[in-house]
Amino acid sequence: PDTTFGVTYMVLAPEHPLVEKLIAGTEYAEPVRAFVNKVKKLSTIDRTSSELEKEGMFIGAYAINPVNQDRVPIWITNYVLYEYGTGAVMGVPAHDTRDFDFAKKYNHKIVPVVAPPGWDGSELTEAYDGYDGTAINSGAFDGLPTPEAKEKISDWMEKEGFGKRI
Numbered sequence: 001p002d003t004t005f006g007v008t009y010m011v012l013a014p015e016h017p018l019v020e021k022l023i024a025g026t027e028y029a030e031p032v033r034a035f036v037n038k039v040k041k042l043s044t045i046d047r048t049s050s051e052l053e054k055e056g057m058f059i060g061a062y063a064i065n066p067v068n069q070d071r072v073p074i075w076i077t078n079y080v081l082y083e084y085g086t087g088a089v090m091g092v093p094a095h096d097t098r099d100f101d102f103a104k105k106y107n108h109k110i111v112p113v114v115a116p117p118g119w120d121g122s123e124l125t126e127a128y129d130g131y132d133g134t135a136i137n138s139g140a141f142d143g144l145p146t147p148e149a150k151e152k153i154s155d156w157m158e159k160e161g162f163g164k165r166i
Contacts, residue, residue, distance in 0.1 A: 001153040005138040006113035009091035010063045010074045013082035014039045028060035054102045066162040100127035
């Protein structure tokens with residue numbers, strides 16, 4: 001929950017059934033289908049390898065981030081698997097190494113939402129995936145230590161009806 005304000009794109013696994021629904025009848029349909037077929041030729045081992053060059057494609061659709069109402073583009077990539085979780089992930093490049101590399105390659109915004117201890121606010125040269133820090137760029141939760149921010153953001157999401165602890 002503490003990184004939700006930092007979502008700047010969404011990713012669906014190429015095999016996700018929503019992909020076909022979202023591209024049907026659009027100018028993106030044929031190029032996206034070609035990319036899906038290319039990715040299907042890769043093994044699971046190849047797709048999850050840290051050595052694999054991360055590739056992706058915008059599918060012409062957007063999602064709304066419920067915490068800040070930002071409109072975020074939906075992409076498919078060669079590194080998200082349908083069999084893992086829901087096959088849909090949020091891209092938080094400031095706080096995930098794969099997302100950071102992908103964002104740099106495809107010019108996505110990088111919005112830090114957890115300030116590491118001692119950070120001077122300079123542009124990130126790599127993702128900060130640590131758990132200690134202070135909430136920033138997180139609306140009413142700015143300034144809270146990460147553990148407290150997680151709890152309060154979770155409470156707020158449940159109260160507003162767009163999140164639930166599991």
